[in-house]
Amino acid sequence: MAAQTQKPLFTPVQLGPLSLKHRVVMAPLTRSRSTQPGDIPNALMAEYYGQRASDGGLIITEATTISPTARGWFGAPGLYSDEQVEAWKKVIAAVRAKGGHIFAQLWHTGRSSNVETSGTIPVAPSVDPSYWDDDSHVVSAPSGWVKPSPHRALDINEIPGIIEDYRKAAQHAKDAGFDGVELHGGNGYLLAQFLEDGSNKRTDAYGGSIENRSRFFLEALEAVTSVWGGNRTAVRIAPGGTWNGMHDSNPDALYGYLVDQLNRFDLAYINIIEPRVKGNIVLEEGQQPTAAMRLRKIFKNKIIAAGGFEPDSAEEIVAAGHADLVAFGRHFVSNPDLPKRIQQDLPLTPYNRDTFYTFDARGYTDYPVYEQLVPA
Secondary structure: OOOOOOOHHHOOEEEOOEEEOOOEEEOOOOOOOOEOOOOEOOHHHHHHHHHHOOOOOEEEEEEEEOOHHHOOOOOOOEOOOHHHHHHHHHHHHHHHOOOOEEEEEEEOOOOOOOHHHHOOOOEEOOOOHHHHHOOOOOEEEOOEEEOOOOOEEOOHHHHHHHHHHHHHHHHHHHHHOOOEEEEEOOOOOHHHHHHOOOOOOOOOOOOOOHHHHHHHHHHHHHHHHHHHOHHHEEEEEOOOOOHHHOOOOOHHHHHHHHHHHHHHHOOOEEEEEOOOEEOOEEOOOOOOOOHHHHHOOOOOOEEEEEOOOOHHHHHHHHHOOOOOEEEEOHHHHHOOOHHHHHHOOOOOOOOOHHHOOOOOOOOOOOOOOHHHHOOO
16 A cells, blocks of 8 residues: 655744644734733634644744834734743743744834824834725724824934834843744835835935845844844745735845845745735635745745745645745634644634724634644
């Protein structure tokens, strides 16, 4: 009898110093469950992450704010206070108890914020009134879903302070005991706002050419790697993405340049969001992934592909060599044992969008593992 072929997703892979037993990654998922005020991780979050940990698997935390003024999503956790550092230790312990690994995703929301959440006027590379005037753009605030507040352009003298906030947050992540950090450079938040010419109209050293627009991103990365080194640092990007009003006149050239520059940092991985998704919505079912395939030719280290993957399409992109791992978001919400279900071809529990961004255990920690669904 012939031996069963091992699935590509369930072969070992090395991410920097981490030896993973499989390639099913839990994507960063904002879920709004931190304790307020203070953006503090709590026991409910520790239970949630612990449920989704697996032996030799990787979890990337939900986007985690680097400073009080970086806040743009009510209920998101932070990494800017000693209390948050201590609270994250319990989350990390829950993941480690299952043999898992966990990276912290570092986040500045930039213009995608409301003063109700941040306590200050949101900042951006440039002022774009069309962004806050667009009724399709909403952000999470204590009073509910609201339009982003009018933002202001950062003065060039303010930029070093934000770079330092990234460095401090990276150090806080190290103090908490994370395995590494991922810079959130996609989905229309501050790093992406500097990158793309649809949102960056500056005429100084941080605007204009692709090299100048990449400067802020690369300086933030230099600050973070000064704490972690390259092999425990990663970035997330969304080439061609349109979430939060993003667009660029030549995304292929922009991200080709950026990713080539990333090679000099010897990163653990880059996490690439495919343009077929907008937020957590798949724009066109069946559309093929293109971003990871294109950037595979440029990036020298590991690639995590994300955005709209199902188990079969994840197997395909890894088998083809266009990505090394695949991050799942929506399916991890409703299937805490997702790696096992994919490996054993078990049916997946459907997710409920209505509870993605609520504030309690419902739709968060109450999804059963497969064994709980099967009569004894």
